[in-house]
Amino acid sequence: MVKIPAGQLKPFWIRPKSQDVQPKPIEVSAFEIQADPVTNREWLVFVKSNPEWRKSKIARVFADDQYLKQWRGDLVLAQGVLEDAPVTHVSWFAAREYCESLGLRLPTLAEWEYVAAADGQKADATRDPIFLQKMLDWYSKPQDEKGLAPVGKSVPNFYGVRDLHGLIWEWVDDFNSNMVTGESRSGNSLDKDLFCGAGGMSGGDKENYAAFMRFAFRSSLKAKFTTWNLGFRCARGGNK
Amino acid sequence: MIYLIQTFLKLFLPLVIAGPSAPPSDSLYHLKGKWASTSGSTQGLKDMRGRPVVLSMIYTRCKASCPLTIAKMKELEAAAGKGDYVFAMASFDPKNDTAPALKKYLADRKLDPAHWQMLSPNADRDARELAAATGVVYSRDEQGEYSHSNVVVLLDREGVIQAKLESLSAETTDFVKKLKELSRAR
Secondary structure, three states, X not given: OEEEOOEEEOOOOOOOOOOOOOOOOEEEOOEEXXXXXOEHHHHHHHHHHOHHHOOOXXXXXXXXXXXXXXXXOOOOEOOOOOOOOEOXXXXXXXXXXXXXXXXXXXXXXXXXXXXXXXXXXXXXXXXXXXXXXXXXXXXXXXXXXOOOOOOOOOOOOOOOOOOOOOOOEEOOOOHHHOOOOOOOOOOOOOOHHHEEOOOOOOOOOOOOHHHHHHHHHHHOOOOOOOXXXXXXXXXXXXXX | OHHHHHHHHHHHHHHHHOOXXXXXXXXXXXOOOOEEXXXXXXXXXXXXXXXXXXXXXXXXXXXXXXXXXXXXXXXXXXXXXOOOOEEXXXXXXXXXXXXXXXXXXXXXXXXXXXXXXXXXXOOHHHHHHHHHHHOOOEEEOOOOOEEEEOOEEEEOOOOOEEEEEOXXXXXXXHHHHHHHHHHHOO
């Protein structure tokens, strides 16, 4: 596990009320996070001891029918799928259970974004045009569902954490914590009856397109959802 | 003779004393969260199995939309008519919304415990799990106030979601129809 020192995260998803009033930064307590996403190899160890999470046995309330699609059987990967590739086609429930089985937990959204703000040289690279361009390059490249690369091959970031960008999307514990105003996809205007509390949010930091993409992606997720490029890693400690 | 009796017991006793079968694969009663109910149950969620359930998530310190959620649920109760339904409200807030606090909340609003229950989460993770399973979006700020969506789900007697209101202004006709169907089916 990599130790991450305490710090602050600018909540890019909150629109500032005016130019001079910035939203209050989020305090992130010191915590620890895995250096790499969880792999197929590690998932195999998990399902060997936890048969109810196997592909053929999982309850439908916990995962959709694409669960472990890249596995040929309960304990066998499909042809061409690497043991050290990140495990994907896992739902939030399954990811959570895995972490808990090891006395760990999923990182919070704030923790994940905080660690992911770093490049190789500094803790906060979110204003660095080179860093931002790298993100956009990843998102603009068509991805291949077959053959996810093994974990741990990318350059570690400032903290020593790898693969936060360029490999997979990752589950966080509170993925379902962002309020979105009028989903443009559904064509609704803001429905005030939907939300209690502050309600209105939008991408406040227009330059950080990548973070906005993640924000939008997370808000489209359902807990039982699985897909080929969505995996996770575990964390512990902090004030979660 | 003894041998025959022993064999008979070995074969049939397990069948006789076996508990109820597992709920369907997509039932919420597979969730692992710990909930204390105002009904006195320490397995508040699972112990609603056997009755149709109208379920929402609120917290008692909520001044804005939560009273409206209760009003909506009372509206559904009136529309549904007689039945063995449970109108259940699960809290986001393990710290303040203990089972005794929730019992008082129900009593203050004169909600009949024969049909109304409130569920207290053991910890944040239990509330997060139920929200995830029912499609509720929420977060907590530093002051302990929750921002949350107002979803109401209908569970059949086996805990499977059969209908859903995505907001307090959503059309309730289909929901009420299903609710009535569930009270007849056994």
